[in-house]
Structure formats: C-alpha cells, structure tokens
Amino acid sequence: MSKETKAGDRRERGLATYREVYGEDAALPPGGSADFFDLLIIDQQFSEVWSRDALPIPMRRLLTMGVLAATRRFDILEIQFARVLEAGELTEEQVREVVIHLITYVGTPSSGDLYRASEAGIQAHRERLAEKPTGE
Template identity: 35%
Template sequence: MDELRRQGLDKMKEVYGWDMPDIPGDYFKYTIDHLFGTIWTRPELSMRDRRLLLLGAVSALGLDEILEIQTSAALKNGELTEAELREVAIFITHYVGWPLGQRVNKHVEMAVAKQNEARRTKEPSND
C-alpha cells in the first residue's frame, strides 16, 4: 500500500472513527487517496472547521445519511458538544429553511441520544 493510500485510510479513520478496508477500484481510489489523503489532510483548516463546513453543505442539500454520520462523528470525536450541535441546527435552519433545518435538528437529537445511551451502557450500575 502506498503512502497516499495509508494517509487517506488513516484520515478517514480519524474523521469517522472506524477502520475502512482497502478496496480496489477507481471510485475508492478517488475517495481515499484524493478526498481523505489530500483534501482532508491540508493544514489550513482544523477537523472541527471541516466538520462545520460539511454540516452546512449537507444540511443545505438535505443529505440525511451524511448528516447522521457527521453529527455522530462530531460528538464521538469531541469536535462539537451537544449544545454546539444544537446551536448549529438552530443557526443552519435560518439559512437553509425550516424543512431542511428540521432534518438537521432530528439528526442532532438522534446523535445525542445515541451517545447518551452508549454512555449509560458503559457506566457501572449502582444497584
């Protein structure tokens, strides 16, 4: 595996929190080598900056699957708090409109609930 592929796979793991296997094919090559190996690794923006920009873009496009992934990853990686994500939903709603903003809010609340449930299952019981 070449260095660009390794760098892309490592960055994707950092962004999303899971290991992606190396898959053959041009589409995967452009996704991993270019998007994650070259674009996501540029030093001018922080991971948090990129996450906020991505949340804005996918919110405007109404991309629910990506919203679900991005809100969960932002919480999991500690890039945004529950309160900050909720504020993102409120702010974005005023620019993308209420129907799309409601979708953002829905995914924020789902991510928060999922994270809180994961925390509860990890905490020892006081019974």
C-alpha cells in the first residue's frame, strides 16, 4: 500500500469518526481548502484517538466534556451537549446530572457558564427535533 493510500485511509477514517462524534451535518473542512490544523485534527485526533476500540465514543465524549468544562471551552461543550442528546447517548436529565457533577470540579465561578452551555445544547437539540418531519 502506498503512503498516499495509507494517508487517504487515515483521512477517511478520521472524517467518518468526526461525523459520528459531531453528526452527519457537522461542518467539515472543504476538500482542498482545509488548513494544516484542520487536517491534523481529523487525521490525528479523530482517526487515531477517537476511533480506538478500547473506549466507546460515549465514554470518550464524557471525558471530553470534563476537559472542556475544566478549560472553560463552553462553546464546544454546548455542541457536545447537543450532540450527546442527538446521538441518544444521554437524556436531558443525564445532561443536567453531568453539569451537577462537573460543577464540583470546575467550581462555582464557572457553574453559570457550564449551566448555560448545557441548557443551550438541550435547546439546540429540541429545535432540531422540532425541525424534523414527523415519523423520523
């Protein structure tokens, strides 16, 4: 197998895993115009880390949520909350339980942002459900 084929397989595996994590309609770098960093994330993080078998995606997502909360990346955490609901990995009640658990680790000063991110994710999920035609 050539080096280019291996790289292509790695990219495809990374893109497939990225779509599984963030959803089929997640924004992806357009072919040929992605910058180095976008490709590094797809090729390394999603192809080589998220796609490993030892931990399923729902467990990896919970770990990621903890890191995002601890590093105050509530913008990305909001996306993860919406996606965990869309994927059926957690219920709204469980999302709120994640918030309760994380507040004890990230502290009261971050708790408001954490709560708002979870509620925005829940609302985004509800809006997506409302947009779907009946029967899906």
